[in-house]
Amino acid sequence: MAKRKLGELLLEKRSISPAKLDAAMQAHKNGAGRLGEVLLCNSMVSKADLVSALEQMTGVRYMDPLQAQVDPDALALIPVELARRNHVLPVRLEGKRLIVIMAEPQNLLALDEVRFAAGMHLQPFFGFKQELDKAVALHYDQDKPGANPEPVRDPIGLMLSQLSGTSTPELVTTPSRRREDSEPEAPAEPQTDDSPAVRLVSGILSAAITRGASDIHFEQEPHGTEVRVRIDGVLHDLAETPASFRHAVVSRIKILADLDISEKRVPQDGSFLVRLGEKSFDMRVSTLPTQHGEKVVIRILNAGGPSAELRDLGMPAAVASSLTDLLHQPQGLILVTGPTGSGKTTTLYASLKMLRQRNLNITTVEDPVEYVIEGITQVQVNVRAGRTFASALRSILRQDPNVILIGEIRDQETAEIAVQAAQTGHLVLATLHTNDSFGAIGRLLDLNISRFLLSHSVSAVVGQRLVRRLCPCRVKCAVSDDYRRLGATLARGAAPAAASELEWLWKAAGCDQCGGTGYKGRIGIYELLQFTHAIRDAVNFQASNDELRTVAAAEGMKTMFEQAMAFVDAGITTVEELLRVIPMAHELRLVCAACQRALAGSFKFCPYCGQARAPRAPQVQQFALHSN
Numbered sequence: 001m002a003k004r005k006l007g008e009l010l011l012e013k014r015s016i017s018p019a020k021l022d023a024a025m026q027a028h029k030n031g032a033g034r035l036g037e038v039l040l041c042n043s044m045v046s047k048a049d050l051v052s053a054l055e056q057m058t059g060v061r062y063m064d065p066l067q068a069q070v071d072p073d074a075l076a077l078i079p080v081e082l083a084r085r086n087h088v089l090p091v092r093l094e095g096k097r098l099i100v101i102m103a104e105p106q107n108l109l110a111l112d113e114v115r116f117a118a119g120m121h122l123q124p125f126f127g128f129k130q131e132l133d134k135a136v137a138l139h140y141d142q143d144k145p146g147a148n149p150e151p152v153r154d155p156i157g158l159m160l161s162q163l164s165g166t167s168t169p170e171l172v173t174t175p176s177r178r179r180e181d182s183e184p185e186a187p188a189e190p191q192t193d194d195s196p197a198v199r200l201v202s203g204i205l206s207a208a209i210t211r212g213a214s215d216i217h218f219e220q221e222p223h224g225t226e227v228r229v230r231i232d233g234v235l236h237d238l239a240e241t242p243a244s245f246r247h248a249v250v251s252r253i254k255i256l257a258d259l260d261i262s263e264k265r266v267p268q269d270g271s272f273l274v275r276l277g278e279k280s281f282d283m284r285v286s287t288l289p290t291q292h293g294e295k296v297v298i299r300i301l302n303a304g305g306p307s308a309e310l311r312d313l314g315m316p317a318a319v320a321s322s323l324t325d326l327l328h329q330p331q332g333l334i335l336v337t338g339p340t341g342s343g344k345t346t347t348l349y350a351s352l353k354m355l356r357q358r359n360l361n362i363t364t365v366e367d368p369v370e371y372v373i374e375g376i377t378q379v380q381v382n383v384r385a386g387r388t389f390a391s392a393l394r395s396i397l398r399q400d401p402n403v404i405l406i407g408e409i410r411d412q413e414t415a416e417i418a419v420q421a422a423q424t425g426h427l428v429l430a431t432l433h434t435n436d437s438f439g440a441i442g443r444l445l446d447l448n449i450s451r452f453l454l455s456h457s458v459s460a461v462v463g464q465r466l467v468r469r470l471c472p473c474r475v476k477c478a479v480s481d482d483y484r485r486l487g488a489t490l491a492r493g494a495a496p497a498a499a500s501e502l503e504w505l506w507k508a509a510g511c512d513q514c515g516g517t518g519y520k521g522r523i524g525i526y527e528l529l530q531f532t533h534a535i536r537d538a539v540n541f542q543a544s545n546d547e548l549r550t551v552a553a554a555e556g557m558k559t560m561f562e563q564a565m566a567f568v569d570a571g572i573t574t575v576e577e578l579l580r581v582i583p584m585a586h587e588l589r590l591v592c593a594a595c596q597r598a599l600a601g602s603f604k605f606c607p608y609c610g611q612a613r614a615p616r617a618p619q620v621q622q623f624a625l626h627s628n
Helices: 006-012 018-030 035-041 047-058 080-086 108-118 129-138 158-164 177-183 196-210 243-256 317-327 345-354 389-399 410-422 441-444 451-457 481-491 534-542 545-554 560-569 575-580 618-627
Strands: 088-095 099-100 122-127 172-175 215-221 224-231 235-244 268-276 279-290 293-302 332-337 363-364 378-379 403-408 427-432 458-470 473-476 504-507 519-530
Touching: 006 018, 006 035, 006 172, 018 108, 018 177, 035 047, 035 129, 080 088, 080 108, 080 129, 088 108, 088 129, 099 108, 099 129, 108 122, 108 243, 129 158, 196 224, 196 235, 196 268, 196 279, 215 243, 224 243, 235 243, 235 363, 243 268, 243 279, 243 389, 243 410, 243 473, 317 332, 317 345, 317 519, 332 345, 332 410, 332 441, 345 403, 345 427, 345 458, 363 389, 378 389, 389 403, 389 410, 403 410, 410 427, 410 451, 427 441, 441 451, 441 458, 441 473, 441 545, 451 458, 451 534, 458 560, 458 575, 481 560, 481 575, 519 560, 534 545, 560 575
Parallel strands: 099 122, 332 427, 332 458, 363 378, 363 403, 403 427
Antiparallel strands: 088 099, 172 268, 215 224, 215 293, 224 235, 268 279, 279 293, 458 519, 473 504
């Protein structure tokens, strides 16, 4: 049934004459205000008849704002600016619902704004605008002579001041989905809303970006929401918000990320853009239902992308030179391995920026597209639409590409296409989640790639980690026992090498610049496993990883462990950071008792001097337990 109009209902009840209704309609069209307000202000209809007609038309009951008994606790949930702007008066709390009187209870935007600010469900009543304005002024004590000039209690004002030094951080947000679907130069939407949830989320984003965080965690606890940020790979406490703001904060983030705020039972993913000053940041949002509410994690990505120089990432000169040569080969598969958060994507994008030329067709398939690079075709995986890594790769191969980047090899089909593409004249870059470069071989074999194809299609595997840099506030310290043991382990890699004999090292101290941690920023540590003839033969003859490490060491390969030890010697990082980040199990290998060279576990005789294998020294076993 069609919705009845106010004028029709009043005429039907004979509450107004047609002539008066026409006059009121004309005034309404000329901008005098809403029809009901015009009728009431000009005494064209009685208030009782108007209220009855409006209740019948909207299905919302009327409450007189000037006669309502207002609870101060309810009043404190809505800032006065928000109450004035939306003509709303909070009345009382009933369980988990907030009773409010609104001039436009059918206005969904106003309802959402008030609901987010209060962090509660609403039960709206309608009231007339003039009455609401008087009631807001009366109950918020804004127009009384001698009234307290302090604003209504704001439970997050102090928190915002502690987070970013200001209670109103300047942020502009634009959903990333809108950037894809609209013109690139579409103006951003400034968020001028001063509701608590909006200001709180903006303040947290501003503080996290200012402190150089890579992730923001909103963790739901019984007493409220714990906000933690990951800085240089380590989580730190940032803030704690009251439980009453739990739903409002999550809803605010969902709106920014263009997610369904009504769906709280399944995980969701989204993104949006933040501009802080002259810099832009992509925010990747992930929600997860938990016992006490939805946990939200926001990944912060610099929209400008990583540096174009591999050396800027911490890559040793020899590794950077060898990798650059491999990147300029016309074909082959180059894999970048490491756990989540080890900088694999940054390395790949730096490689793409170096390769970017007008005479090359470079195409990527990613999930998601981390950074937008001009001059490169980038494809976003969309499983719901049937655009998987494998299906996208098949289409890309028909687009005459020179270079293909695969965000991650996750399944057998993707691995097979990547290997075939590398065999048919394409340079393929991809990532794998393995502990080190040697683990990539076992992973590809596990995906049913034959040893022959693996050995003849893979050009190199880069293994990497990120370690924290020492802050300039570092201080000198005595050489620790851990360092001596690590130096002894490093010296066993080759006979001519000797353990470093430093008299002192650097350790973390802590200052205001590094937040008391002693570390500021991170640097990459790398190992490059090139598929030389010796490595290809070892793979074909089913050599174990320990045997491959021995062959690679003989070929001159330097491991992540060795680079990290060089950083420790140079005072760039610490032994504690090395032990926290790098897996040590593979570095503590068996050694030959005669020539002190590293041996694979399957060797019964030393391939260098012919001596029978000696058992591992007891002190090495003890250190292995200590390291793990």
